[in-house]
Amino acid sequence: xxxxxxxxxGIRACIGKGLLDYLREADADIVCLxxxxxxxxxxxxxxxxxxxxxxxxxKKGYSGTxxxxxxxxxxxxxxxxxxEHGSEGRAIRLEFPGFFMITNYTxxxxxxxKRIDYRLAWEAANREYLKKTDAVKPLxxxxxxxxxxxxxxxxxxxxxxxxxGFSYEERGAFSELLACGFTDAxxxxxxxxxxxxxxSYRMRARERNVGWRIDYFVVSDRIKDLVRDVVIRNDIEGxxxxxxELYIDL
Numbered sequence: 001x002x003x004x005x006x007x008x009x010g011i012r013a014c015i016g017k018g019l020l021d022y023l024r025e026a027d028a029d030i031v032c033l034x035x036x037x038x039x040x041x042x043x044x045x046x047x048x049x050x051x052x053x054x055x056x057x058x059k060k061g062y063s064g065t066x067x068x069x070x071x072x073x074x075x076x077x078x079x080x081x082x083x084e085h086g087s088e089g090r091a092i093r094l095e096f097p098g099f100f101m102i103t104n105y106t107x108x109x110x111x112x113x114k115r116i117d118y119r120l121a122w123e124a125a126n127r128e129y130l131k132k133t134d135a136v137k138p139l140x141x142x143x144x145x146x147x148x149x150x151x152x153x154x155x156x157x158x159x160x161x162x163x164x165g166f167s168y169e170e171r172g173a174f175s176e177l178l179a180c181g182f183t184d185a186x187x188x189x190x191x192x193x194x195x196x197x198x199x200s201y202r203m204r205a206r207e208r209n210v211g212w213r214i215d216y217f218v219v220s221d222r223i224k225d226l227v228r229d230v231v232i233r234n235d236i237e238g239x240x241x242x243x244x245e246l247y248i249d250l
Contacts, residue, residue, distance in 0.1 A: 001250045002026070005103065005142035005215055007034040007198070007241035011043055011066070017238035023047070026245065029070050032103035034144045036064035036089075055079070057089040064089040065103050065143070071096065081132075082125040091126070093133065099223070099250055100133050104143040109164040116169055119146075123173040131180050138220035140248070141182070144198075144241065145216050149174050149184065152194060153213040165214060177218070185217040185246060186230040195232045198241045206240075217246045226250060 004026055008014035011033060023031060031050070036043075038061070040054040050068040055078045057063040073094035079086045094101045104126065109116045133139050147170045151157035160166040178184060186193075196211025205211065217230055228247040236242050 001030075001248050002028040003030045003032070003101070003140065003142065003217070003246040003248065004028045004243050005032045005034070005144075005217065005246075006243040007105070007144040007215060007239060009035050009239040009241065010037040011045075012038055014238045015043075015045075018236075019238055020047075022236055022238070022243065023068075026243075028245070030094075030101055031068040032092075032101070032142050033066045033068075034064075034103065034105035036066050037061050038064065040066075053092055053094065055089040055092045058087045062088070063105060065092050065105050067092050067094055067101065067103055069094060069101070073101075080122075080126045080129040082129070085122050085125055090122075091129075095137075096250075099137055099220075100139040102130070102133070102139055102141045104141060104145060106144065106146040108146050109167060109170060111164060113162075113164060113167060113169075116164075116167065120169060120173060123170075123177075127173075127177050127180060130177070130182070134181060134220050138223045140220075140223075140246070140250075141218040142216060142244070142246070144214060145174065145218075146214055147171060147174050148212045148214055149187075152192070153196075155196070155210045155212070165212060181221045182218050183221050183224040185219050185224065185227045185248075186213075186232070186244070188224055189227065189230055195234065197232055197234070197244060201240055215241055215244050217244065219248070223248070223250070 148154040197215035199206035
């Protein structure tokens with residue numbers, strides 16, 4: 001099975017930069033998008049062979065997630081079963097016979113960690129939601145989790161300590177999630193590999209490969225040995241993030 005995650009930073013803009021060509025070429029079983037910044041009705045996306053599920057933010061042009069899949073899921077859930085975190089369209093869960101597929105767009109702590117309290121509250125609620133889901137059947141979680149977990153996951157760790165995405169609080173929350181029975185699939189396969197999934201639009205960061213790895217596939221520990229590969233497609237443009245592809249025997 002092939003699964004894609006991609007923060008498209010505005011799906012309408014990304015369509016104009018080759019999104020559909022990439023999806024046709026990739027021919028994935030499941031496609032998970034974050035930061036869609038639009039409703040399904042606004043986009044009117046035609047994607048033959050795929051069933052579409054969208055969770056858009058109440059605020060127009062902000063946040064949002066979507067999942068496109070070839071097989072009809074057994075059930076669909078929007079959000080993380082926490083009313084206080086339900087307005088920004090940050091999560092979708094699909095149930096399939098052998099696993100749950102979940103996409104997250106984790107809130108950004110923002111400059112000066114202005115939103116760190118909300119971020120950590122979301123992390124705690126989401127962690128409980130994932131634990132409850134995993135108790136039913138194994139899960140595959142993917143998305144822009146807005147954290148570089150270790151120093152290897154960003155180009156300039158020393159100068160970013162305490163900044164949004166590399167604060168001790170956010171990194172600790174990700175460690176806490178993994179300790180609940182989950183595995184960072186890329187780092188499991190490639191403990192020493194240096195690749196990034198996001199680059200600032202400023203100062204030619206992508207051209208210079210001054211990036212961060214903040215887009216993940218996280219799987220239940222009991223299915224980690226079913227992961228065959230995780231490929232960071234840094235050759236694909238169209239967003240400030242690049243797609244990540246998971247190959248797994250599910």
